[in-house]
Amino acid sequence: MKESPLFNPVLYKGGHITVLDETALPFKETRIKVKNLKTALSLLKEMKTRAFGQVLLFYYTLLLEARKNKINSPxxxxxxxxxxxDKFSKARPTFAFGQLNNDLAKMLKAADNSKFIDLLEKSVFTYINLVQGARRYRVKLIAKILPHSARLLTHCNISGELVLLANEAEKMGKSVEFFATETRPYFQGSRLTAWELYQAGLNVYLICDIQAADILKRCRIDMVLVGSDRSTQNGDIANKIGTYQLAVLAKYFHIPFYAFMQPPGDTKNISDIKIEYRPKEEMLKFDGIRIAPKTQEALYPAFDIVPAELISGLVFFDGIYTPQELALKWQK
Amino acid sequence: MKESPLFNPVLYKGGHITVLDETALPFKETRIKVKNLKTALSLLKEMKTRAFGQVLLFYYTLLLEARKNKINSPxxxxxxxxxxxDKFSKARPTFAFGQLNNDLAKMLKAADNSKFIDLLEKSVFTYINLVQGARRYRVKLIAKILPHSARLLTHCNISGELVLLANEAEKMGKSVEFFATETRPYFQGSRLTAWELYQAGLNVYLICDIQAADILKRCRIDMVLVGSDRSTQNGDIANKIGTYQLAVLAKYFHIPFYAFMQPPGDTKNISDIKIEYRPKEEMLKFDGIRIAPKTQEALYPAFDIVPAELISGLVFFDGIYTPQELALKWQK
Structure with missing residues (x-):
């Protein structure tokens, strides 16, 4: 099974960054060159990349700008x-860029000024390799607990991990079939998840977001599995708008709800998470064509919060935890 | 407050029918002339009209064809x-055209052959006037139980009744604010509900279907109110796909869930209702533009079933009932 192009959507090579343009998928697989911070920020705002792509873009932009500005000291x-x-956080306020920056700063503490840029580059690549290794590992944890012939319902897009998951399950002699919500208003489910799973030769049924209750009731779904953009020390998660109602529905239909989590860092509880509101035009237009008049009032928070009590398991890099176990682990 | 054009979307005048083209809304308010059965069926299949418009189109088509074929006996x-x-039922299998036909047949029982067409016309208009009167009455029942300053969340489109409801509430000194789901894949919420409420000068916020949990939790919603395409004697309803999950969410957040119901006729339980599956292309394209590749597997049932236990109140033409009260009433 081929790895999903979304597993590693942003690359750094030869002194510049290339970003897989997610807004052109599934019809065109193009990469956009990024030579400076300005372009990086505009791609971020326009959601040309998101989720794990944001982590990569952030670190590679730091590296790019450090080289350009000939930075030679911590x-x-x-x-x-x-x-x-600050600029990245303004562009996408829900994502924890501050925490990513802190993680890197820790790695750079003992830096020797003379070879600072080399150490920075090494640190960035070490960090990303660690995360990619952990992402490869955690899908095995989910594969292990799946039944022999499993049906998963997912929302938005988990940056290539579902393809890996199916791959790991296959090695264990298990098969996985997917139901993907289309994920309005940005259609990440239709454009990204359905696409990457189909490309990998996997069975995937696309559904409207609003069909989830019907599917959960009738289609013998074994698990709802989603990613997350933020986690709290209490075991709550913030993820793409709509994750909350899937969690409520999963509970109602007694279907386990699992989420790949982020390190919570110093995010104690949900009041520490700022929810990004995106322009209403993204709801009121599709591909330039109006769905509703310009005058229409609309609300488009890009994320919502799933409280810990609705989550069956949080998949971290070293194991699967209940939110309660995680809260204990994190408060140690 | 002006009446919504969707309250009476299909007209019969001068020997032909005109249908308000709902697919052209909200940008164009055009009417399509219907001179025969074939056109009526094709408009129905393409969802140029739906909901209460289907009732009108069905009866007026009977009248049109009876005149054309010079029918002179019951x-x-x-x-x-x-x-x-049969043809109408094949075009939209979830809707109870058979029952509409039976209702009319009862009115025609005592028909005198000599003036059959006149009686048919009179019967059709009498029936429709009764239904329109009942629709005007039942919104008062809801207006009565609303709080002074109410917030309603609705799904799909209730053929003009929400404008009337706000009007009645206003007469009682109450104000109503609406949250309308966009209602994928056909966007009846964006194109019809938001439009008719806005036209009437009412406050309406459009939300993505997937935002409902977040809105129900944070926005102090007093009631979820929907229409229905079918009702059963047990007090279940079939309505636009996604109504089921709104009902589950309303229960979870302890918000009353009310539905305008149809006379159940001989529909005992949900197994008597055939759910229409629409072409997956309606999900995979918007206005001719692809959202997902043609090869994509997708599921698009047009309706789902809300079981009685999730419904707080069923609004019938003579009162509001719990599903249990209704089951008793109907089994008498």
Whole structure:
């Protein structure tokens, strides 16, 4: 099974970044060159990349700008990275860019000024390799607990992990079939998840978001599995708008609800998470064509919060936890 | 407050029918002329009209075809109307055209052959006037139980009744604010409900279907109110896909869930209702533009069933009932 192009959607090679343009999928697989911070920020705002792609774009932009500005000390880098972190956070306020910056800063603490850029580059790639390894590992944890012939319902897009999951399940002699919500208003389910699973030769049925109750009731779904953009120390998650209602429905139909989680860092509870509101035009237009008049009032929060009590299991890099176990682990 | 054009979307005048083209809304308010059965059926299949418009189109088509075929006896009309009913039912299998036909047949029982067509016309208009009167009455029942300053969440489109409801509420010194789901894949919420409410000068916020949990939790919603395409004697309803999950969510958040119901006729339980599956292309394309590849597997049932236990109140033409009260009433 081929790896999903979404598993590693942003690359750094030869002194510049290329970003897989997710808004052109599934019809065109094109990469956009990024040579500076400005372009990186505009791609981010326009959601040309998202989810794990944001992590990659953030780190590679730091590297790019550090090289361009000939940064040669941790102090100078810290000023630069703080400024860039602020801009990334303004562009997508729900995502924890500050935490990513802190993680990197820790790795750079013992940096020797003379070879600072080399160490920065090494740190960035070490960090990303670690995360990619952990992502490869955690899908095995889910594959293990799946029944022999499993049906998963998913929402939005988990950056290539579902293809890996099916691959791991196959190695264990299990088969997995997917139901993907189309994920309005941005259609990440139709454009990304259905596409990457289909490309990998997997069975995937696309459904409207609003069909979930009907599918959960009638289609013998074994698990609802989603990613997350933020996690709290209490075991709550923030993820693409609509994850909350899937969790409520899963509970109602007694279907386990699992989420790949992020390290909560210092995010204690949901009040520490800022929910991004996107322009209503993204709801009121499709591909430039109006669905509703310009005058229409509309609300488009890009994320919602799933409280811990609705979550059966949080899949972290080293194991699957109940939110309660995780809260204990994190408060140690 | 102006009446919604969707309250009476199909007209019969001067020997032909005109249908308000709902697929052209909200940008164009155009009417399509219907001179024969064939056109009526094709408009129905393409969902140019739906919901209460289907009732009107069905009866007016019977009248049109009876005139054209110079029907002069109940027997001849019965053969014609049975054939037309079959065709309407094939075009939209969830809707109870058979029952509409039976209702009319009862009114025609005592028909005098000599003036058959006149009686048919009179019967059709009497029936429709009764239903329109009942629709005007039942919104008052809901207006009465609303709080002083109410917030309603609705799904799909209730053929003009929400504008009337707000009007009645206003007469009682109450104000109503609406949250309308966009209602994928056909966007009846964006194109019809948001439009008719906005036109009437009412406050309406459009939301993605998938936002409902977030809105129900945070926005102090007093009631979820929907229409229905079919009702059963047990107090279940069939309505636009997604109504089921709104009902589950309403229960979870302890928000009353009310539905305008249809006379159940001889529909005992949900197994008597055939769910229409629409072409997957309606999900995979918007306005001719692809959202997902042609090869994509997708499921698009047009309706789902809300079981009685999730319904707080069924609004019938003579009162509001719990599903249990209704089951007793109907089994009498």
């Amino acid at each position: 102090e100078k880098f810290s000023r630069l990275s703080t400024a860039i972190t | 027997e001849k009309f019965s053969r014609l109307s049975t054939a037309i009913t």
